[in-house]
Amino acid sequence: MIKMGEQNELIRKLRKERHLSQAFLAEGITTREAVSKFETRGTEISAQTLFAFLNKMNIEPEEYVFLLQSKNIFKQKINQVGKLLMQSGTHEQQSYIKELNQYYFETNDPFYKLISCQYQLLFNSEKLKDSEKFKSCEKVIKDYLNQVENWGRFELTLYSNVLFIFDSDLILATHKNVISKMKIYNSNAYYKYSITTFFHNVEMLFCVRKDFSSFQKILPYYKNQTKEADYCYERINYLIFEKIAQKGSSFKISEISNELSILNYLGYKQIATDITSFVEQTFGA
Template sequence: MEHGQLIRKLRKERNMSQAELAEGISSRTALSSFENKHSTISSDILFKYLERLNVTVQEYEFYLNDNVTPEKAYISEYFYNKVTKERDKEIAQRIHNFRAKYNDSHDFYFCCLSIELKLFLNRRNNKAIYQVDEDKQIIKDYLNHNQNWGHFEIALFSNCLYIFSSDYIRGTFPVLLKRTKKLSSIASYQNDLSIFLNNCIVLSFERQNFDDVNYYIDRLITISANTPRKAYDRMMCQYYLSLLQKLNYQPNQLATIIQQFNELGFTDHANELIKFKKQILKETKKTAKIAL
């Protein structure tokens, strides 16, 4: 469906005349010409039309694509929830497909997907199935040279955290906040940031950098106050703190928190928390004392 056709459809569904939609935004003639595919309009005017129609940009994009989630949004939503749970052979085929799509479209998004899956397979198998030194540098150069970060950059950094040193990640966090400051009032940005911090905490546990664990927990507690994920993030902070207590032979609430996730219906997630707990307990020396 064309943009003008969709605006006309949305307008009529809301029983609005062209004059009512265009008032204070554009002339009625300009709207009529746009709806009939005789002219184009600026994005500023389009967004004002959508605001008056009470249609979000996300909803508009969904309607524009014939009620189908756009390819990139679909891939992003299921990338780590579904794709990474596939067999190695299936993931290898996806790497090939994403790389081919990048070669055809020159869209850096698909280049990054292929790299992220290479890194994932190497990490899952604990060996170099793919040579990724050049790929790692591509990611690092892109993030270092891009001064204005959005959802794509935060997600890329978050998904590839383990190719960076702990000092670099912690030192870059304040830079990340500055580079994304313009987006700070957007709910999806707050979600991106909380996912990033959860990933930082998990990686810090794996690297046994417990000072960093505490640093990122403090930031997550602060940031989660303004996110739709507040309840989840606060529960995860309690889980992380309890895991620190467990490692330091102190009373903890690990079992209770995991059971709470089970009772809320997040059984798979609860099982992942149990698995992660066992992994960290196994990797951490039992005689080590951890500063809390």
């Protein structure tokens, strides 16, 4: 058996931040009364029950330990399958969406609904734009992010992946608050990467929108985030964006030939290829 200590408080907070009921958390695991006693009195539960609770809330055990030690809250595990399907055909993508929706129907777990909406937008952003389905998915994600008080890695990743549904002014107005909510995660390299990715995606979005005024405003935060990057390519990415900031719309890919050569030399060939493709599509050859 596991003595809970502060763990019952953390589980209660995680559950409430997800707006899940005690009955939902208990379903298929234990009784609602048992969950209530655990949360309010810190009664002992088995390791199997604890792991079942975490799985129900899409929280990985290693992150739970991190959150427990740091006294911070909230994270859900990211579904990796969708990322692998980004370059797949429509049939595979639609099958994946259908599977997610079926999971949501069976469990009523909002995690599956959020992931489904995220990938519907990512798979079909151009086709769906301005459609009722697009607006519906957009609303699901925005409503969820607005109601979660303390963001974790899941929320930040979800936000980063669908930044294009938010206007530039809103991103600028909220990014400081977003980072302050994630501040404690910066002490851990695994989670710090999510914050760095957020800044990277924001700058890419502003490039696509040719919004170089907003681009300039975010750049200092991106610079600070990559000062002690655990992976040197993150710093190189920042230096590339710094050159883009200097040139704006007149930027040419030839101006980052040195950075691309360094990435290739260090073995980051795919990153160099992705950057080259992005620059060519955004600014032209």
